[in-house]
Every structure is written in structure tokens, then in C-alpha cells.
Amino acid sequence: MDNHETPIESIELELPPPPVPVANYVPVRQVGNLAFTAGQTPTRGGLLTISGKLGRDVSIEEGQEASALAVLNCLSALQQHLGSLDRIKSIVSLTGYVASAEGFGQQPAVINGASLVLEKAFGEKGRHARAAVGVAELPGQAPVEISLIVEV
Amino acid sequence: MDNHETPIESIELELPPPPVPVANYVPVRQVGNLAFTAGQTPTRGGLLTISGKLGRDVSIEEGQEASALAVLNCLSALQQHLGSLDRIKSIVSLTGYVASAEGFGQQPAVINGASLVLEKAFGEKGRHARAAVGVAELPGQAPVEISLIVEV
Amino acid sequence: MDNHETPIESIELELPPPPVPVANYVPVRQVGNLAFTAGQTPTRGGLLTISGKLGRDVSIEEGQEASALAVLNCLSALQQHLGSLDRIKSIVSLTGYVASAEGFGQQPAVINGASLVLEKAFGEKGRHARAAVGVAELPGQAPVEISLIVEV
Numbered sequence: 228m229d230n231h232e233t234p235i236e237s238i239e240l241e242l243p244p245p246p247v248p249v250a251n252y253v254p255v256r257q258v259g260n261l262a263f264t265a266g267q268t269p270t271r272g273g274l275l276t277i278s279g280k281l282g283r284d285v286s287i288e289e290g291q292e293a294s295a296l297a298v299l300n301c302l303s304a305l306q307q308h309l310g311s312l313d314r315i316k317s318i319v320s321l322t323g324y325v326a327s328a329e330g331f332g333q334q335p336a337v338i339n340g341a342s343l344v345l346e347k348a349f350g351e352k353g354r355h356a357r358a359a360v361g362v363a364e365l366p367g368q369a370p371v372e373i374s375l376i377v378e379v
Numbered sequence: 380m381d382n383h384e385t386p387i388e389s390i391e392l393e394l395p396p397p398p399v400p401v402a403n404y405v406p407v408r409q410v411g412n413l414a415f416t417a418g419q420t421p422t423r424g425g426l427l428t429i430s431g432k433l434g435r436d437v438s439i440e441e442g443q444e445a446s447a448l449a450v451l452n453c454l455s456a457l458q459q460h461l462g463s464l465d466r467i468k469s470i471v472s473l474t475g476y477v478a479s480a481e482g483f484g485q486q487p488a489v490i491n492g493a494s495l496v497l498e499k500a501f502g503e504k505g506r507h508a509r510a511a512v513g514v515a516e517l518p519g520q521a522p523v524e525i526s527l528i529v530e531v
Numbered sequence: 532m533d534n535h536e537t538p539i540e541s542i543e544l545e546l547p548p549p550p551v552p553v554a555n556y557v558p559v560r561q562v563g564n565l566a567f568t569a570g571q572t573p574t575r576g577g578l579l580t581i582s583g584k585l586g587r588d589v590s591i592e593e594g595q596e597a598s599a600l601a602v603l604n605c606l607s608a609l610q611q612h613l614g615s616l617d618r619i620k621s622i623v624s625l626t627g628y629v630a631s632a633e634g635f636g637q638q639p640a641v642i643n644g645a646s647l648v649l650e651k652a653f654g655e656k657g658r659h660a661r662a663a664v665g666v667a668e669l670p671g672q673a674p675v676e677i678s679l680i681v682e683v
Contacts, residue, residue, distance in 0.1 A: 250646060252646050256621065363665045363667045364631040364665030
């Protein structure tokens with residue numbers, strides 16, 4: 228199937244392996260009932276599945292899939308930290324960074340790929356506050372990076 | 380009066396109607412005594428009042444007014460969520476994203492439009508920690524986007 | 532010694548004077564046991580020690596030193612707010628913005644300069660969740676900007 232024809236709803240909620248930090252930080256830090264994830268990009272096994280900028284190299288549909296994978300990496304890190312995603316009471320906030328070529332203004336559509344994963348996985352308690360912004364560059368030319376704050 | 384002659388102090392603290400999310404997220408999420416807003420742009424009735432980049436299309440004065448309107452949208456969302464802005468004990472932090480053309484480095488001046496609104500509305504308890512950064516692009520070519528964390 | 536030969540580990544943990552906000556915000560806001568810092572750039576005495584973009588004007592080594600100084604400014608602000616850095620129980624999260632020229636994707640290497648400072652200063656409790664992103668421009672053409680959330 229052509230990637231462009233894959234509705235975002237069909238993305239399987241199969242968690243990738245927990246992401247391993249490539250530098251001196253940790254995937255999740257918790258204080259009280261708030262857990263903060265590191266920013267995650269669309270990687271599997273430490274390798275980006277896609278790179279480039281929205282509005283030039285990467286289509287909106289590809290960007291949605293990339294943001295879905297990035298947030299699944301956040302969830303995988305949370306699962307490893309918490310033992311189970313069932314311990315998540317709500318998704319509080321999501322910050323979504325989209326590598327954006329000149330003139331690209333559809334960051335909300337791209338980051339909605341991640342928001343839909345959270346809604347599918349957690350229902351009403353998965354509905355979060357969100358900022359979606361267009362940045363110049365992301366690590367390794369990733370198209371998107373996503374971080375979460377969750378209530379546990 | 381020419382917009383450029385409008386001192387930022389004259390901006391009325393009249394809240395716009397609560398912003399309606401255009402995708403699968405919510406305007407405010409609260410955990411305990413912390414409320415997190417979604418990122419807001421300078422919209423009224425869902426439409427941007429201004430677009431373009433600072434340092435190219437949008438003057439600093441226009442950017443200050445845009446950041447004032449963006450933070451008023453955050454406050455409008457908080458009022459809808461909390462019932463009254465009187466329930467806000469302090470503004471904790473503000474993240475301000477400024478769509479910036481090559482070489483534009485006056486993000487603090489632009490975002491100060493929002494900070495002054497908060498100081499005017501809340502006095503000492505409105506004084507917040509703040510990050511102001513220059514991004515490549517924002518949703519719909521908005522010049523600024525602002526999110527808040529507040530104590531309730 | 533050539534700056535480029537200075538290993539990051541050799542950076543002294545001497546705190547610069549507390550940064551003074553140049554606009555209507557504060558360096559630190561605390562709610563309960565969470566303290567939020569303003570975004571800090573590599574300044575001493577209010578002046579940037581370096582400016583420009585990574586991938587064009589600023590080397591990775593210079594960027595690491597800049598991010599180390601920026602996070603030391605965060606720590607200096609926290610020391611002023613808390614009275615002593617000994618009151619910090621853990622570093623929760625770090626957001627690192629890197630002014631990035633077209634095609635620069637090594638934001639994690641740059642921001643690791645700040646992460647290593649935190650690890651050196653706080654050991655295990657200094658290990659934090661982290662997002663590193665590449666932005667278009669930063670205040671005064673700073674190469675990096677860093678904000679922290681810490682547990683007190």
C-alpha cells in the first residue's frame with residue numbers, strides 16, 4: 228500500500244522497543260505525579276525511519292506517521308519507566324516540533340498524527356494541551372520531535 | 380491611530396472568545412494545582428489577525444500586539460476552564476515562539492507584549508519564568524505562538 | 532589553549548553572576564516542589580560570549596561550551612532563588628534550543644555540553660529528560676538557549 232493512502236487511524240498501537248538515549252540524559256523523569264519524557268523522534272532501533280523537512284521532502288501524511296512513531300517512542304519510554312501504561316491517569320501536554328521548510332504552516336495537521344495515537348490509546352484521558360511549532364532543524368534531520376508530560 | 384503608535388500598555392484586557400482547538404487536543408489540561416495551556420496564536424474567531432515573520436513581514440510593534448492577543452487567547456481558555464481568572468494564583472512559565480526571518484534576534488521584545496499583559500492583569504503574581512525563541516514557521520504562518528503554565 | 536581543544540569535562544563549575552532579566556519576567560518561578568527557570572543564553576554580565584548559528588558560524592565544541600555556560604546561568608538563577616543549589620533534589624527536564632543553519636542536525640551533541648554540567652554538578656540526580664531542537668534564531672543571535680525544570 229502506498230504510504231500516502233494509509234489513514235492515520237490504521238496505525239497499530241504496537242510499541243517500538245524503548246528508545247535508548249544517545250547522550251547524557253534519561254528517557255523519563257518523574258516528580259510526584261508528573262512524568263516528563265525526553266523529546267523523541269521517529270526512530271526504530273535507534274535509526275530514523277524518515278528524515279527531511281515538511282513542505283519540501285516529507286508529505287503531511289508521512290509527517291503524521293512520523294509523529295505517531297515519535298509519540299509511540301515516548302509511550303515506550305513511559306512503559307519502561309512505569310512498568311505499565313495503565314498507570315497513566317492522563318496525558319497532560321504535548322510539545323510537537325516539526326522541521327519546516329520556508330512557508331510550511333500545517334504543523335497542527337502533522338502533529339495530529341501523535342494526538343490521534345494518544346486519543347486512540349487513552350480515550351478521553353488522552354486528550355492533552357498541545358503546542359505545535361515549526362523549527363529549522365531537528366536531530367539527524369528528523370522531520371518531527373515530540374515530548375510529553377503525563378499524569379501518573 | 381496607526382498600529383505602530385499604539386503603546387503596548389494601551390492594549391485592553393478584553394478577552395477574546397475562547398479558542399476552539401482545530402484538532403485532537405484541548406485548550407487546557409490541569410493536574411493538581413498546575414494548569415497547562417495549549418499553544419495559542421493571534422487569532423480572533425479562529426482566524427489569524429496577522430501573519431508573516433518578524434524581521435521581514437511583521438514589525439516589532441505588530442509582533443508585540445500579536446503576542447498580547449495570543450496570550451489573551453491563553454487566558455480566555457483558562458477562564459473557560461477555571462470559571463474565573465481569579466482562581467489563578469500565579470503565572471508560572473511562558474514559552475514564546477516567534478516566527479523569525481534570517482538575522483532577527485529581538486524575540487524578547489516581541490514576547491514582552493505578552494508578558495506585559497500578564498503583569499497588567501495579575502500584578503506581581505503575573506511575573507513568570509519565560510523562554511523566547513525564534514522558530515522557522517508557525518501554524519498558518521502565525522508570527523507568534525504562546526503557551527502558559529499557571530498555578531491555580 | 533585553543534577553545535576547540537578544551538574537553539567539555541574541563542569546564543569549571545564556577546557559577547556566573549545571576550542573570551538579570553532584560554524584560555518583564557523573572558529568572559525562576561516555583562510552585563510546590565517544582566522550580567521553572569527562564570530560558571538562558573551564554574551570557575556573562577548580560578553580554579553574549581558568542582553568537583551565530585551552529586553549522587555555519589559556531590563549531591560543535593564552541594556550541595557545547597555555550598550550552599554549558601547557558602545552563603550555568605540557569606543554575607546561578609536557581610542558587611539566587613533557593614539560597615543554595617543543595618536544595619535541588621533532582622533536575623527534571625531540560626529544553627535546549629540550538630540556532631541551526633540549514634542541514635545542521637547535531638543538536639544533541641551541542642546540548643550535551645549542558646547535560647554534562649548537570650551530571651558533573653549533581654551526579655545521578657542531575658540526569659534529566661531532555662529535548663534538543665534546532666531553531667531559526669535566538670535572542671541577540673545567541674547560538675543556544677536552555678531552560679530547566681528542577682525538583683526542590
